[in-house]
Amino acid sequence: MAKDYTIENVYEPGYKSFTPSDDSPYIGKQGFISTHQLGLTTDPRTANQLAALSTALNQGVSVMEIGNISPATFDQIPKQHFTEMRRKAKLVEAELTLHAPIQGTDPSGFAGEGGYNELNREMVEKHLKDVVEKAIELDDKGNMPITIHGSNAAGSTFKYVTDENGVRKKVADMLVAVDRETGQLRPIKEDTKYYPNFGVDKQSYTPKKQLEIA
Incomplete structure (x- = not known):
């Protein structure tokens, strides 16, 4: 039987996000991440x-x-496991990074609604030393x-506004300040006050202005 046909590649390579085609809007951009650098x-x-x-x-x-998310769970990991994880990664030429726990471990010393607490800050500092x-x-x-x-x-959060001259500026939308007496965090947003002055005198206070006069 005569062969009047040819067999070519059935599975043609498609578009790759990390190697864009010629009509991609990202042509010329630098700093693409190689796929082997992406991890879990x-x-x-x-x-x-x-x-x-091991599963990964x-x-x-x-x-x-x-x-781990929880410091209590992180503390349960035997120290020998860290050594063994290093050996496993070395066998397959993998790279490891470490993420410190985040629940109740605020390095700045703020403990939820309780506000700033120096003892809490010192406790978190000691725990982070253990992580290192x-x-x-x-x-x-x-x-x-x-x-x-x-x-x-x-x-704090910020926003962009356009002034009367048409210039776009970045201004504070909300500033987070610390109450010196209680140690708690206080959000400060723009406020408008009305004063009696042979009528009504309207004055607006930006978060930055309120912080300056507090």
Whole structure:
């Protein structure tokens, strides 16, 4: 039987997000991330980070973040597990990073509605030192990336407005200040006050102005 047909590639490579085609709007942009640099995180709810890491490495992941949400769970991880996780990662040439716990661990010293507490700040500082020491077990070469949230409290917010001259400026929408007497966080938003002055005198106070006169 004569062969009057040819067999070509059935599965043609499609569009790749990390290697855009010629008509992509991202052509010419620098700093693309190689796919092998993308990683996963272990289950932050379990203390058995060793098993969670093994499962991820078996899937071919080359970058993994170790960590827990709760400090109590993180403290349950045996120190020997960090050494073993380093060995497992070395066998498959994977890179590890560490994420410090975030529940109740505010390095700035604010403990929820209780406001600022120096004892709480010192306790969190000691716990973060323990996190760094365990990171040494994960990477004995040093310089391991460690993610630490600087604060768990809501911060100030900003917005852009256009003034009477048509200039677009960045101004404070809400500033978060600390009450010196109670140590609690106080949100400050723009406020308008009315004063009797042979009628009604209307004055607006920006968050920054309120903070200056407080």
